[in-house]
Amino acid sequence: MDTDTQVHHEITKLQDAKSLDDAAWIATMNEKEKETGDKLLAANHAFFKRIRDRGLKHPDERPVLIKIADGFDTVVTASSTS
Incomplete structure (x- = not known):
């Protein structure tokens, strides 16, 4: 399932539940952040x-592997500051 479909599905669920209040929104986002964070960490x-x-x-191969690891770290750092 792609991200747009997931977002649309979540929005539909919230609309159906009529739970678009701030507390429900914050709880949903906190849950999604934790799930995503756990997957990223793994x-x-x-x-x-x-x-x-x-x-x-x-x-x-260690010199090449270090370059790959450093490149990966750079991409992760850049995307976390965007």
Whole structure:
């Protein structure tokens, strides 16, 4: 399911429940933020674990792997400040 469909689905659920008040909105956003944050944290952990494991198996690739990890970190940092 793409993001637009998810957003539309959530809006429809809220409209159907007639719960567009501030408290419901804040609770919904807090729940979504936590779910997304947990998924991002897990993906980030898995990415760096694969990089670390690859570097342990192939020491000659470590310089390239460090560049990949640094590039990933730069993208994450840039998107979190946008």
